[in-house]
Amino acid sequence: MSALYIDADACPVKAEAERVATRHGLKMFVVSNGGLRPSANPLVETVIVAEGADVADMWIAERCGPGDVVVTGDIPLAAKCIEAGARVLRHNGERFTEANIGQQLAMRDLMADLRAANPLGAGGSGKGFTKADRSRFLDALEREIRAAASGGVRP
Numbered sequence: 142m143s144a145l146y147i148d149a150d151a152c153p154v155k156a157e158a159e160r161v162a163t164r165h166g167l168k169m170f171v172v173s174n175g176g177l178r179p180s181a182n183p184l185v186e187t188v189i190v191a192e193g194a195d196v197a198d199m200w201i202a203e204r205c206g207p208g209d210v211v212v213t214g215d216i217p218l219a220a221k222c223i224e225a226g227a228r229v230l231r232h233n234g235e236r237f238t239e240a241n242i243g244q245q246l247a248m249r250d251l252m253a254d255l256r257a258a259n260p261l262g263a264g265g266s267g268k269g270f271t272k273a274d275r276s277r278f279l280d281a282l283e284r285e286i287r288a289a290a291s292g293g294v295r296p
Contacts, residue, residue, distance in 0.1 A: 145286070146201045146227075148213035149173040153270045154232050154278050158212055159185055161282050165290070170204075172197045208292075210285045216245050228285045232270070234277030236285075 145162045147155055149171045162169040163184055171177060172188045174197055179187040190196040198218040205211050207226035213219055219229045219237040229237040237245065 143168070143206070143208045144204075144210075145169040146205050146209060146211045146222075147171045148197060148201060148211070148215055148218060149177055150197060151214070152212065152232060154212065154275065157275060157279055158282060161279065161286065165286055167286065170201075172200050208289050210282070210289055212282070216242075220246055228289055230278070230281050230285060232278060233274035234279075234281035236281065 145158060145167050147158055147169065149155060150173045155171060155177075159169060159171075159180060159182060161167075163182060167184065169182075169185045170188055171180070171185060172190065174190050174192050177187055177189075179185075188197075188200060190200050195218075198213075198215055198221075201211060201213070202218060202221040202225065205222050205225050205227040209222075209227040211219070211222040211227050211229045212232065213222070213229065214231050216237070220242050222229045223237060223239055223242050231237065
């Protein structure tokens with residue numbers, strides 16, 4: 142496997158990803174537009190990109206490829222990374238795949254349209270991040286790293 146890329150803005154599992162990457166001796170890129178404390182771990186590179194919409198996403202999308210694992214909650218970034226051949230996980234361990242990314246993009250667009258049509262509607266409907274989510278993420282990341290290292294085919 143080549144590298145682990147973390148879309149770090151609002152990522153609740155950076156420390157967990159670092160532990161897994163370290164256990165596998167894997168280079169990890171933590172990418173954001175600032176505000177992160179750099180890790181002292183020599184395997185972890187903190188990448189601070191310029192301010193601007195999707196600059197961190199573009200940095201990751203331009204570099205990831207087959208054998209890499211990307212952690213993001215950003216669906217358009219996930220689509221670009223899958224197209225580049227990378228394996229992609231959400232922070233809660235759910236996988237983005239070639240089989241589900243189209244539906245994920247369509248649902249994202251539908252929800253954006255619904256929010257735009259009802260600007261006074263209830264917001265903040267996101268679920269909290271739980272211990273079960275963290276556990277699922279750790280399990281999923283371990284599986285994806287092992288599959289990437291063995292050259293496993295992405296389902």
